[in-house]
Amino acid sequence: MNRRDFLIASLAAAGSLGLSACDDRGAAEMPKAPTPTTGPDGKRLLPWQNWSGYLHALPTRRLVPQSEDELASLLKSAPAPIRPVGAGHSFTALVPTAGSLLSLRNFSGLLAHDAETLTASFGAGTRLGDVGPALDAIGQALANMPDIDSQTLSGAIATATHGTGRGLGALHSYVTGLRLVTPRGEVLDCSAERNPQVFAAARVSLGSLGVITQLTLRNVPTHRLRRRVWFEPLEQLLERFDELTRQHHSFEMYYLPFCSTAVAIAIDPTDAPISPRGEEQDNDAVMQLKRARDWLSWWPGLRRRVLDLATQDLTPEDAVDLWYRIFPSSREVRFNEMEYHLDAQALIPAFRRVRECIETRHHAEFFPIELRVVRGDDAWLSPFQGHEVSGSIAIHRYHLEDPLPYFADIEPIFQSYDGRPHWGKMHTLDAARLASLYPRWADFLALRAELDPEGRMLNPYLRTLFGLA
CATH class of the missing domain: 3.30.465.10 (Uridine Diphospho-n-acetylenolpyruvylglucosamine Reductase; domain 3)
Incomplete structure (x- = not known):
């Protein structure tokens, strides 16, 4: 599938019509990063930000313990709140702290x-x-x-x-x-x-x-996997979604806003010889979708026609490789994200309402919407617990554009199906609502208080989330 070029003809046609590009989509409302400053001890304090650039912090200390003994000592003595930091790929404010930021880079391998x-x-x-x-x-x-x-x-x-x-x-x-x-x-x-x-x-x-x-x-x-990617009419793919999730080891689909075709991805074990995926093209494809939005968001019907023509007769991708080279994809185009998990039976009905909301009220959206399924489990705060199979819908907003108005319109749809948010992705649920969705919520809070009675691990976001603010 030549995604690098699949919108070139469309954009050239739009340009020939002399259409004007869109505005900055609310960039002026985005949070601003703090500036470096000097702490009480005279040491320079450096800002932290997450992957998307939406979340920021100016921690007093940055901790990089070498051993468990040193870690145990720091957890008792370092300025609180103490927040562990990994890759910074969460979009909720789990990490930001004015206290201590703690890296586990010495605990690896x-x-x-x-x-x-x-x-x-x-x-x-x-x-x-x-x-x-x-x-x-x-x-x-x-x-x-x-x-x-x-x-x-x-x-x-x-x-x-x-x-x-x-x-x-x-x-x-x-x-x-x-x-x-x-x-x-x-x-x-x-x-x-x-x-x-x-x-x-x-x-x-x-x-x-x-x-x-x-x-x-x-x-x-260890094993090899075969990954197939193809375009299919959206309505046809929605009708086949349940069948495809049962047929394949892994299956997901992406809806392209204002396009009548969607992307399907199926992954299955195989003994076929290795045939690598080749150069990643998803990032170019997303930016081409953005360009189509920039030129054509004012005329949704024309935008749909252009995208439908651009996605016709594309050659499917077919690759075989070791499992760890097949599952992940490069994500170089930054975004902010909201994802909710619903009972699988509610997935397609919820998605149809999401699509209607986007296509009637949010013509600026261009990021693909991701639909997946996950087996349930019994971890106390697992958003999949209680479901035999969970369905997940993820929506994204380009990192330079304010995500809040868009997410605020979509989130009530998820909530109407008793959806639970991905803990690392943006949502507005409070402690009372979460307690109604998680049977072991009170047990978790009691155990947390027992292990951390002084709340040293709780930044303002977690205090609010747990109803302790």
Whole structure:
């Protein structure tokens, strides 16, 4: 599929009509980064920002412990709030703090593995992109993997980060053991057998119980995967969505705003010879969708016609490679994101309402809308718990454009289906609403108070989220 060129003819046609580009889409309303300054001790304080540039902080201290002993000491003594930081790929304010920002970059790499049980232990600061080669070298593979591999293991697990697959769980559902250092300096080994209550809470904890230093994952034998990408009429793909999720190991689809065709991605195990994916083209395709928006958002009908013509008769992508080269994709075009998880039966009805809202009220949107499915699990704060299969809808806004008005219109749709938000992505639910959606919410808060009675891990965002502000 030549996505690099699939809109060139369309944009050339728009340009020949002399159409005017759009405005800045609310960029003036975006948060501004703090400027570097000097702390009370005379040391220069440097700003932090997340991947999208939407969240900022000016921490008093930056902590990079070398060992668990040093970490335990810092958790007891460093200026609070103490917030662990990974890749900064969350869009909720889990990290920002005026206290201490704590990096786990010295807690990384493969620590141990068991060929018989197909388990492996990693430092919690290991990037997902480094987990793949390390596991493959010992004959193991993650059962499933997110489509972005820059996150740290601990950050991905703390926020319930997931991939897609009807029979596949989120990353935290494959954790069989973890090691937690609490704000009081205790070191707890946790599993279904040891400290089971802490284990049930810590698998998805928002970094509020302490700092996880290592994780043990249950894996599968290393293997190759085949990834197919094709365009199909949107209505036809929606009708086939359930069938395709049952048919394929992993399946997801993307709706392109103001386009009658959609993108389908299916991934399945294979013994076929390796045929790599080649140069990543998704980022160019997204920017071409933006250019089409810039020229044609004022005339949705023409925009649809142009996109429909541009996506006709495109050659499907077909690639075979080792699992860790197939699951993730490059995400170089920055954005802010909201994602909600619903019972799978509600996924398509909810999406239809989202599409109607976009196409009647938000002509400036161009980022594809992602639909996925995930197997349910029993972690206390897992957004998938209680569902046999969860359906996920993710909406995105270009990083230079204000996401709040758009997200505010879409979020009530998700909430009307009792949707639960991805913990790392933007939402407005308060503690009372979350308590109604999570049966173990009160248990989690009680355990958090027991492990961190002084609230040293709680920044203002978490205090508000937990109803403690």
